Amino acid sequence: MNRIDELIAELCPEGVEFKALGEISELVRGNGMPKSDFSESGIGCIHYGQIYTYYGVWATETISFVSPQKAAPLAKVEPGDVIITNTSENIEDVCKSVAWLGESQIVTGGHATVIKHQQDAKYLSYYFRTPEFFAQKKKHATGTKVIDVSAKSLAKIRIPVPPIEVQREIVKVLDTFTQLEAELEAELEARRRQYQYYRDALLSFGERMDADASKQASKQASKQASIRLMRMAEIAEIRSGWGFPNAYQGLPEGAYPFYKVSDMNLVGNETVMAAANNYIDEATAKKLGITPAPAGTVIFPKIGAAVATNKKRLLSMPSAYDNNVMGLIPNRQLNPRFLFFWMQTVDLTKLAHDSGAVPSIRKTEMEQLQVPVPPLEEQERIVSILDKFDALVNDLSCGLPAEIKARRQQYEHYRDRLLTFREAA
DSSP: OHHHHHHHHHHOTTOBOEEEHHHHEEEEEOOOOOGGGEESSSEEEEOHHHHHHTOOSEESSOSEEEOHHHHTTSEEEOTTOEEEEOEESSTTTTTOEEEEOSSSOEEEOTTEEEEEESSOHHHHHHHTTSHHHHHHHHHHOBOSSSEEOOHHHHTTOEEEOOOHHHHHHHHHHHHHHHHHHHHHHHHHHHHHHHHHHHHHHHTTTSTTOOTTOHHHHHHHHHHHHTOEEEEHHHHEEEEEOBOOOGGGTTOOSOSEEEEOTTHHHHTTTOSBOOOOSOEEOHHHHHHTTOOOBOTTOEEEEOBSGGGGGOOOEEOSSOBEEBTTEEEEEEOTTSOHHHHHHHHTTSOHHHHOEEETTEEEOOHHHHHTOEEEEOOHHHHHHHHHHHHHHHHHHHOTTSHHHHHHHHHHHHHHHHHHHHTOOOBOO
Protein backbone atom coordinates (compact mmCIF):
# COMPACT_ATOMS: atom_id res chain seq x y z
CA MET A 1 0.00 0.00 0.00
CA ASN A 2 2.82 2.46 0.86
CA ARG A 3 4.52 1.84 -2.48
CA ILE A 4 1.27 2.58 -4.33
CA ASP A 5 0.71 5.79 -2.32
CA GLU A 6 4.28 6.86 -3.12
CA LEU A 7 3.79 6.26 -6.84
CA ILE A 8 0.49 8.18 -6.89
CA ALA A 9 2.09 11.08 -5.00
CA GLU A 10 4.99 11.09 -7.45
CA LEU A 11 3.24 10.45 -10.76
CA CYS A 12 -0.24 11.93 -10.34
CA PRO A 13 -0.25 14.23 -7.28
CA GLU A 14 -3.25 16.19 -8.59
CA GLY A 15 -5.41 13.07 -8.95
CA VAL A 16 -6.07 10.37 -11.52
CA GLU A 17 -7.60 10.96 -14.92
CA PHE A 18 -10.94 9.29 -15.64
CA LYS A 19 -11.62 8.47 -19.27
CA ALA A 20 -14.35 6.76 -21.26
CA LEU A 21 -13.43 3.19 -22.15
CA GLY A 22 -13.88 4.10 -25.82
CA GLU A 23 -11.19 6.79 -25.48
CA ILE A 24 -8.48 4.41 -24.30
CA SER A 25 -9.38 1.29 -26.28
CA GLU A 26 -10.88 -0.16 -29.42
CA LEU A 27 -13.95 -2.33 -28.79
CA VAL A 28 -14.44 -5.18 -31.26
CA ARG A 29 -17.78 -6.98 -31.03
CA GLY A 30 -17.67 -10.75 -31.51
CA ASN A 31 -20.15 -12.83 -33.51
CA GLY A 32 -21.01 -16.46 -34.16
CA MET A 33 -19.20 -19.43 -32.58
CA PRO A 34 -21.89 -21.73 -31.16
CA LYS A 35 -20.60 -24.52 -28.90
CA SER A 36 -21.31 -27.00 -31.70
CA ASP A 37 -18.28 -25.50 -33.50
CA PHE A 38 -15.89 -26.67 -30.75
CA SER A 39 -13.26 -29.25 -31.71
CA GLU A 40 -10.65 -31.34 -29.89
CA SER A 41 -7.81 -29.12 -31.09
CA GLY A 42 -7.13 -26.12 -33.31
CA ILE A 43 -7.31 -22.42 -32.46
CA GLY A 44 -7.98 -21.59 -28.82
CA CYS A 45 -11.33 -19.91 -28.16
CA ILE A 46 -13.27 -18.46 -25.24
CA HIS A 47 -17.06 -18.69 -25.35
CA TYR A 48 -18.92 -15.91 -23.54
CA GLY A 49 -20.72 -18.44 -21.30
CA GLN A 50 -17.39 -19.80 -20.07
CA ILE A 51 -16.48 -16.38 -18.68
CA TYR A 52 -19.35 -16.75 -16.18
CA THR A 53 -18.64 -20.32 -15.22
CA TYR A 54 -14.94 -21.08 -15.66
CA TYR A 55 -12.51 -18.23 -16.17
CA GLY A 56 -11.30 -15.82 -13.51
CA VAL A 57 -9.62 -12.41 -13.79
CA TRP A 58 -7.16 -13.69 -16.37
CA ALA A 59 -6.29 -16.82 -18.37
CA THR A 60 -3.22 -18.22 -20.11
CA GLU A 61 -4.88 -21.31 -21.63
CA THR A 62 -8.27 -22.03 -23.16
CA ILE A 63 -10.45 -25.05 -22.46
CA SER A 64 -12.02 -24.99 -25.94
CA PHE A 65 -10.85 -24.90 -29.55
CA VAL A 66 -12.25 -24.36 -33.03
CA SER A 67 -10.84 -25.35 -36.40
CA PRO A 68 -8.82 -22.75 -38.38
CA GLN A 69 -11.71 -22.56 -40.88
CA LYS A 70 -14.24 -21.77 -38.13
CA ALA A 71 -11.83 -19.29 -36.50
CA ALA A 72 -11.23 -17.25 -39.66
CA PRO A 73 -14.35 -14.99 -39.46
CA LEU A 74 -14.35 -14.69 -35.64
CA ALA A 75 -13.13 -11.77 -33.50
CA LYS A 76 -9.38 -12.10 -32.84
CA VAL A 77 -8.01 -11.81 -29.30
CA GLU A 78 -4.33 -10.90 -28.99
CA PRO A 79 -2.24 -11.46 -25.82
CA GLY A 80 -3.08 -8.56 -23.50
CA ASP A 81 -6.61 -8.03 -24.82
CA VAL A 82 -9.59 -8.27 -22.46
CA ILE A 83 -12.79 -10.16 -23.37
CA ILE A 84 -15.97 -8.83 -21.75
CA THR A 85 -19.49 -10.27 -21.97
CA ASN A 86 -22.37 -8.22 -23.36
CA THR A 87 -25.27 -10.50 -22.50
CA SER A 88 -26.48 -12.46 -19.47
CA GLU A 89 -29.62 -13.59 -17.69
CA ASN A 90 -28.82 -11.33 -14.72
CA ILE A 91 -27.18 -8.00 -13.99
CA GLU A 92 -24.44 -9.63 -11.89
CA ASP A 93 -22.96 -11.67 -14.75
CA VAL A 94 -23.29 -9.22 -17.61
CA CYS A 95 -19.93 -7.48 -18.32
CA LYS A 96 -17.86 -10.14 -16.60
CA SER A 97 -14.39 -10.18 -18.11
CA VAL A 98 -11.20 -12.18 -18.55
CA ALA A 99 -7.78 -10.83 -19.57
CA TRP A 100 -6.11 -13.07 -22.16
CA LEU A 101 -2.44 -13.52 -21.18
CA GLY A 102 -1.61 -16.56 -23.31
CA GLU A 103 1.24 -16.61 -25.80
CA SER A 104 -0.78 -16.79 -29.01
CA GLN A 105 -3.82 -15.28 -30.68
CA ILE A 106 -7.22 -16.83 -29.87
CA VAL A 107 -10.80 -16.04 -30.93
CA THR A 108 -14.14 -15.27 -29.33
CA GLY A 109 -17.73 -15.21 -30.56
CA GLY A 110 -21.11 -13.60 -30.10
CA HIS A 111 -22.30 -11.89 -26.90
CA ALA A 112 -18.70 -10.83 -26.18
CA THR A 113 -16.55 -7.80 -26.96
CA VAL A 114 -12.76 -7.68 -27.30
CA ILE A 115 -11.15 -4.66 -25.62
CA LYS A 116 -7.87 -3.71 -27.34
CA HIS A 117 -5.91 -1.21 -25.24
CA GLN A 118 -2.53 0.00 -23.95
CA GLN A 119 -3.28 -0.43 -20.23
CA ASP A 120 -2.37 -3.29 -17.88
CA ALA A 121 -4.81 -6.04 -18.88
CA LYS A 122 -5.21 -7.38 -15.35
CA TYR A 123 -5.82 -3.87 -14.03
CA LEU A 124 -8.79 -3.46 -16.38
CA SER A 125 -10.17 -6.91 -15.56
CA TYR A 126 -9.90 -6.24 -11.83
CA TYR A 127 -11.61 -2.85 -12.24
CA PHE A 128 -14.51 -4.46 -14.09
CA ARG A 129 -15.30 -6.26 -10.81
CA THR A 130 -15.63 -3.14 -8.62
CA PRO A 131 -18.87 -1.63 -7.25
CA GLU A 132 -18.11 1.58 -9.19
CA PHE A 133 -18.09 -0.30 -12.50
CA PHE A 134 -21.19 -2.27 -11.46
CA ALA A 135 -23.11 0.98 -10.84
CA GLN A 136 -22.17 2.31 -14.28
CA LYS A 137 -22.97 -0.86 -16.25
CA LYS A 138 -26.35 -1.04 -14.48
CA LYS A 139 -27.27 2.36 -15.91
CA HIS A 140 -26.52 1.12 -19.44
CA ALA A 141 -28.16 -2.31 -19.07
CA THR A 142 -31.29 -3.05 -21.11
CA GLY A 143 -33.76 -5.94 -21.15
CA THR A 144 -35.55 -7.96 -18.47
CA LYS A 145 -35.22 -11.70 -19.08
CA VAL A 146 -31.98 -11.19 -21.02
CA ILE A 147 -29.75 -8.34 -19.85
CA ASP A 148 -27.60 -6.61 -22.45
CA VAL A 149 -24.92 -3.93 -22.33
CA SER A 150 -23.87 -3.15 -25.89
CA ALA A 151 -20.32 -2.40 -27.01
CA LYS A 152 -21.50 1.13 -27.81
CA SER A 153 -22.68 1.55 -24.20
CA LEU A 154 -19.50 -0.02 -22.81
CA ALA A 155 -17.48 2.60 -24.66
CA LYS A 156 -19.19 5.34 -22.61
CA ILE A 157 -18.28 3.91 -19.20
CA ARG A 158 -15.65 6.01 -17.45
CA ILE A 159 -12.76 4.35 -15.68
CA PRO A 160 -9.76 5.69 -13.74
CA VAL A 161 -6.53 5.57 -15.75
CA PRO A 162 -3.55 5.97 -13.42
CA PRO A 163 0.00 5.70 -14.82
CA ILE A 164 0.97 2.18 -15.89
CA GLU A 165 3.44 1.91 -12.97
CA VAL A 166 0.55 2.42 -10.52
CA GLN A 167 -1.62 -0.08 -12.38
CA ARG A 168 1.09 -2.75 -12.19
CA GLU A 169 1.71 -2.21 -8.49
CA ILE A 170 -2.03 -2.54 -7.77
CA VAL A 171 -2.16 -5.74 -9.84
CA LYS A 172 0.79 -7.14 -7.87
CA VAL A 173 -1.10 -6.73 -4.58
CA LEU A 174 -4.40 -8.12 -5.90
CA ASP A 175 -2.67 -11.08 -7.55
CA THR A 176 -1.41 -12.13 -4.11
CA PHE A 177 -4.97 -12.36 -2.79
CA THR A 178 -6.18 -14.13 -5.94
CA GLN A 179 -3.40 -16.71 -5.74
CA LEU A 180 -4.10 -17.41 -2.07
CA GLU A 181 -7.80 -17.95 -2.78
CA ALA A 182 -6.96 -20.27 -5.69
CA GLU A 183 -4.72 -22.35 -3.42
CA LEU A 184 -7.46 -22.60 -0.79
CA GLU A 185 -10.00 -23.61 -3.45
CA ALA A 186 -7.65 -26.34 -4.67
CA GLU A 187 -7.19 -27.61 -1.13
CA LEU A 188 -10.95 -27.56 -0.58
CA GLU A 189 -11.49 -29.60 -3.76
CA ALA A 190 -8.94 -32.16 -2.52
CA ARG A 191 -10.78 -32.37 0.82
CA ARG A 192 -14.09 -32.88 -1.01
CA ARG A 193 -12.64 -35.79 -2.93
CA GLN A 194 -11.31 -37.21 0.34
CA TYR A 195 -14.73 -36.76 1.96
CA GLN A 196 -16.44 -38.56 -0.94
CA TYR A 197 -13.95 -41.44 -0.71
CA TYR A 198 -14.53 -41.97 3.01
CA ARG A 199 -18.28 -41.50 2.62
CA ASP A 200 -18.44 -44.20 -0.05
CA ALA A 201 -16.12 -46.47 1.95
CA LEU A 202 -18.21 -46.13 5.12
CA LEU A 203 -21.45 -46.75 3.25
CA SER A 204 -20.18 -49.79 1.33
CA PHE A 205 -20.18 -51.77 4.62
CA GLY A 206 -16.98 -53.73 4.20
CA GLU A 207 -16.84 -54.20 0.43
CA ARG A 208 -13.32 -52.76 0.39
CA MET A 209 -11.96 -54.55 3.48
CA ASP A 210 -8.57 -56.24 3.32
CA ALA A 211 -9.03 -59.93 2.48
CA ASP A 212 -5.92 -60.85 4.47
CA ALA A 213 -7.09 -59.32 7.72
CA SER A 214 -8.96 -62.33 9.15
CA LYS A 215 -9.85 -60.66 12.45
CA GLN A 216 -11.22 -57.64 10.68
CA ALA A 217 -13.08 -59.92 8.29
CA SER A 218 -14.66 -61.85 11.14
CA LYS A 219 -15.72 -58.68 12.88
CA GLN A 220 -16.99 -57.21 9.64
CA ALA A 221 -18.93 -60.38 8.81
CA SER A 222 -20.70 -60.13 12.14
CA LYS A 223 -21.53 -56.51 11.45
CA GLN A 224 -22.68 -57.35 7.93
CA ALA A 225 -25.09 -59.94 9.33
CA SER A 226 -26.89 -57.20 11.25
CA ILE A 227 -27.35 -55.03 8.15
CA ARG A 228 -30.71 -55.42 6.46
CA LEU A 229 -31.37 -54.58 2.84
CA MET A 230 -34.78 -52.88 2.80
CA ARG A 231 -37.00 -51.21 0.24
CA MET A 232 -37.29 -47.45 0.56
CA ALA A 233 -41.06 -47.86 1.04
CA GLU A 234 -40.39 -49.87 4.23
CA ILE A 235 -38.22 -47.25 5.89
CA ALA A 236 -39.48 -43.89 4.64
CA GLU A 237 -42.60 -42.10 3.51
CA ILE A 238 -42.15 -40.89 -0.04
CA ARG A 239 -43.93 -37.60 -0.50
CA SER A 240 -44.14 -35.48 -3.66
CA GLY A 241 -44.58 -31.73 -3.47
CA TRP A 242 -47.39 -29.36 -4.35
CA GLY A 243 -48.06 -26.81 -7.04
CA PHE A 244 -46.43 -23.53 -6.11
CA PRO A 245 -49.08 -21.02 -4.98
CA ASN A 246 -48.04 -18.04 -7.13
CA ALA A 247 -50.57 -15.78 -5.43
CA TYR A 248 -48.53 -16.07 -2.24
CA GLN A 249 -45.10 -15.40 -3.73
CA GLY A 250 -43.07 -12.96 -1.66
CA LEU A 251 -45.10 -13.34 1.51
CA PRO A 252 -43.38 -12.16 4.67
CA GLU A 253 -41.97 -15.03 6.67
CA GLY A 254 -44.81 -17.23 7.79
CA ALA A 255 -45.08 -20.59 9.45
CA TYR A 256 -43.41 -22.66 6.71
CA PRO A 257 -40.74 -22.10 4.08
CA PHE A 258 -41.89 -23.09 0.59
CA TYR A 259 -39.01 -24.29 -1.56
CA LYS A 260 -39.05 -24.26 -5.33
CA VAL A 261 -36.78 -26.70 -7.15
CA SER A 262 -34.54 -23.77 -8.14
CA ASP A 263 -33.90 -23.00 -4.47
CA MET A 264 -31.92 -26.22 -4.12
CA ASN A 265 -29.09 -24.72 -6.15
CA LEU A 266 -29.02 -21.41 -4.30
CA VAL A 267 -27.37 -22.82 -1.18
CA GLY A 268 -24.24 -24.06 -2.97
CA ASN A 269 -22.71 -27.06 -1.25
CA GLU A 270 -24.50 -26.67 2.08
CA THR A 271 -26.27 -29.76 3.40
CA VAL A 272 -29.23 -28.11 5.13
CA MET A 273 -31.56 -25.86 3.18
CA ALA A 274 -31.00 -22.17 3.77
CA ALA A 275 -33.78 -19.62 4.25
CA ALA A 276 -36.41 -19.81 1.53
CA ASN A 277 -37.36 -17.05 -0.88
CA ASN A 278 -41.04 -17.84 -0.29
CA TYR A 279 -43.15 -18.73 2.73
CA ILE A 280 -46.66 -20.01 3.25
CA ASP A 281 -48.69 -19.43 6.40
CA GLU A 282 -50.49 -22.23 8.20
CA ALA A 283 -54.00 -21.13 7.18
CA THR A 284 -53.05 -20.99 3.50
CA ALA A 285 -51.30 -24.38 3.69
CA LYS A 286 -54.43 -25.91 5.21
CA LYS A 287 -56.64 -24.29 2.59
CA LEU A 288 -54.53 -25.71 -0.25
CA GLY A 289 -54.19 -29.15 1.32
CA ILE A 290 -50.44 -28.76 1.93
CA THR A 291 -48.99 -30.79 4.79
CA PRO A 292 -45.43 -29.56 5.38
CA ALA A 293 -42.75 -32.25 5.57
CA PRO A 294 -41.02 -32.51 8.97
CA ALA A 295 -37.43 -31.58 9.78
CA GLY A 296 -35.10 -34.40 8.76
CA THR A 297 -36.78 -34.95 5.39
CA VAL A 298 -34.38 -35.54 2.50
CA ILE A 299 -35.49 -33.71 -0.63
CA PHE A 300 -34.24 -33.77 -4.24
CA PRO A 301 -35.40 -32.77 -7.75
CA LYS A 302 -37.63 -35.36 -9.39
CA ILE A 303 -38.29 -33.94 -12.87
CA GLY A 304 -36.58 -32.01 -15.64
CA ALA A 305 -32.98 -30.88 -16.08
CA ALA A 306 -32.63 -30.33 -12.32
CA VAL A 307 -32.42 -34.12 -11.85
CA ALA A 308 -28.96 -34.05 -13.47
CA THR A 309 -27.63 -31.75 -10.73
CA ASN A 310 -27.95 -34.67 -8.26
CA LYS A 311 -28.68 -32.20 -5.47
CA LYS A 312 -30.00 -33.63 -2.22
CA ARG A 313 -30.89 -31.46 0.78
CA LEU A 314 -31.97 -31.99 4.35
CA LEU A 315 -34.83 -29.94 5.79
CA SER A 316 -33.94 -28.26 9.08
CA MET A 317 -37.57 -27.33 9.91
CA PRO A 318 -41.08 -28.25 8.74
CA SER A 319 -41.27 -27.05 5.13
CA ALA A 320 -43.28 -27.33 1.93
CA TYR A 321 -41.82 -27.77 -1.54
CA ASP A 322 -43.09 -27.67 -5.11
CA ASN A 323 -44.25 -30.56 -7.27
CA ASN A 324 -40.88 -30.80 -9.04
CA VAL A 325 -39.38 -32.06 -5.77
CA MET A 326 -39.65 -35.40 -3.96
CA GLY A 327 -39.15 -35.92 -0.23
CA LEU A 328 -38.10 -38.93 1.85
CA ILE A 329 -39.40 -38.87 5.43
CA PRO A 330 -37.44 -41.57 7.34
CA ASN A 331 -39.14 -43.64 10.03
CA ARG A 332 -37.62 -44.67 13.37
CA GLN A 333 -35.36 -47.27 11.76
CA LEU A 334 -33.28 -44.56 10.12
CA ASN A 335 -31.19 -41.65 11.35
CA PRO A 336 -32.23 -38.82 8.95
CA ARG A 337 -28.62 -37.79 8.39
CA PHE A 338 -27.65 -41.40 7.65
CA LEU A 339 -30.32 -41.47 4.94
CA PHE A 340 -29.08 -38.11 3.63
CA PHE A 341 -25.46 -39.31 3.43
CA TRP A 342 -26.50 -42.59 1.82
CA MET A 343 -28.56 -40.73 -0.78
CA GLN A 344 -25.39 -38.84 -1.75
CA THR A 345 -24.14 -42.14 -3.24
CA VAL A 346 -27.27 -42.50 -5.40
CA ASP A 347 -27.16 -41.19 -8.97
CA LEU A 348 -30.61 -39.66 -9.55
CA THR A 349 -30.20 -39.78 -13.32
CA LYS A 350 -30.14 -43.60 -13.20
CA LEU A 351 -33.49 -43.57 -11.42
CA ALA A 352 -35.10 -41.20 -13.90
CA HIS A 353 -37.24 -42.21 -16.88
CA ASP A 354 -37.47 -40.16 -20.04
CA SER A 355 -41.04 -39.04 -20.49
CA GLY A 356 -41.27 -37.08 -23.72
CA ALA A 357 -37.56 -36.13 -23.44
CA VAL A 358 -38.14 -34.90 -19.86
CA PRO A 359 -36.43 -37.08 -17.21
CA SER A 360 -38.60 -37.88 -14.21
CA ILE A 361 -38.33 -40.02 -11.08
CA ARG A 362 -41.50 -41.97 -10.27
CA LYS A 363 -42.68 -42.65 -6.75
CA THR A 364 -43.20 -46.34 -7.56
CA GLU A 365 -39.57 -46.69 -8.65
CA MET A 366 -38.29 -44.87 -5.55
CA GLU A 367 -40.33 -47.21 -3.35
CA GLN A 368 -38.38 -50.21 -4.70
CA LEU A 369 -34.93 -48.69 -4.18
CA GLN A 370 -32.86 -51.03 -1.97
CA VAL A 371 -31.29 -49.34 1.08
CA PRO A 372 -28.74 -51.01 3.44
CA VAL A 373 -29.96 -50.40 7.00
CA PRO A 374 -27.41 -51.08 9.77
CA PRO A 375 -28.36 -50.83 13.48
CA LEU A 376 -29.02 -47.30 14.71
CA GLU A 377 -25.81 -47.36 16.76
CA GLU A 378 -23.78 -48.01 13.61
CA GLN A 379 -25.74 -45.35 11.71
CA GLU A 380 -24.88 -42.82 14.41
CA ARG A 381 -21.19 -43.76 14.28
CA ILE A 382 -21.11 -43.25 10.52
CA VAL A 383 -23.01 -39.96 10.79
CA SER A 384 -20.59 -38.69 13.46
CA ILE A 385 -17.62 -39.31 11.16
CA LEU A 386 -19.23 -37.87 8.04
CA ASP A 387 -20.56 -34.83 9.88
CA LYS A 388 -16.98 -33.80 10.63
CA PHE A 389 -15.98 -34.12 6.96
CA ASP A 390 -19.17 -32.35 5.88
CA ALA A 391 -18.44 -29.40 8.18
CA LEU A 392 -14.87 -29.20 6.91
CA VAL A 393 -15.84 -28.96 3.23
CA ASN A 394 -19.32 -27.40 3.30
CA ASP A 395 -19.91 -25.38 6.49
CA LEU A 396 -19.47 -21.66 5.79
CA SER A 397 -19.01 -20.96 9.50
CA CYS A 398 -15.88 -23.10 9.94
CA GLY A 399 -13.17 -25.01 8.10
CA LEU A 400 -11.90 -24.20 4.61
CA PRO A 401 -15.16 -22.61 3.32
CA ALA A 402 -14.97 -20.09 6.17
CA GLU A 403 -11.32 -19.39 5.39
CA ILE A 404 -12.10 -18.90 1.69
CA LYS A 405 -15.00 -16.60 2.54
CA ALA A 406 -12.78 -14.50 4.81
CA ARG A 407 -10.02 -14.25 2.19
CA ARG A 408 -12.54 -13.31 -0.51
CA GLN A 409 -13.92 -10.52 1.67
CA GLN A 410 -10.38 -9.33 2.38
CA TYR A 411 -9.58 -9.35 -1.35
CA GLU A 412 -12.76 -7.43 -2.21
CA HIS A 413 -11.98 -4.85 0.49
CA TYR A 414 -8.48 -4.17 -0.84
CA ARG A 415 -9.59 -4.37 -4.49
CA ASP A 416 -12.25 -1.71 -3.97
CA ARG A 417 -9.91 0.42 -1.87
CA LEU A 418 -6.98 0.19 -4.29
CA LEU A 419 -9.16 0.91 -7.32
CA THR A 420 -10.83 4.01 -5.85
CA PHE A 421 -9.03 7.22 -6.82
CA ARG A 422 -9.37 10.96 -6.41
CA GLU A 423 -10.25 12.28 -9.84
CA ALA A 424 -8.02 14.96 -11.33
CA ALA A 425 -9.66 18.32 -11.83
